[in-house]
Amino acid sequence: LERMQMLxxxxxxxxxxxxxxVEHVFGTLKSWLGTTPLLTRTLPKVRTEIxxxxxxxxxxxxxxxxxxxxxxxxxxx
Numbered sequence: 438l439e440r441m442q443m444l445x446x447x448x449x450x451x452x453x454x455x456x457x458x459v460e461h462v463f464g465t466l467k468s469w470l471g472t473t474p475l476l477t478r479t480l481p482k483v484r485t486e487i488x489x490x491x492x493x494x495x496x497x498x499x500x501x502x503x504x505x506x507x508x509x510x511x512x513x514x
Contacts, residue, residue: 466490 469490477486486505499508 462494464495469494 466487475483475486477483496508499511503511
């Protein structure tokens with residue numbers, strides 16, 4: 438943690454870049470999952486639930502960027 442703090446102190450713009458790229462994804466996933474707790478219990482099941490949400494997010498982005506047919510071609514290749 439101390440090393441990370443030193444790196445951020447040396448480059449404060451890195452925190453801004455992180456907020457612009459990573460935090461949006463987490464905000465979107467939290468919105469999709471709602472404010473309620475996760476539906477599953479135990480770490481393996483929670484990992485699965487989060488993994489499915491991330492997969493859905495990534496597929497939705499692919500469709501937006503490449504179109505549905507482009508995504509199917511990319512997956513099939």
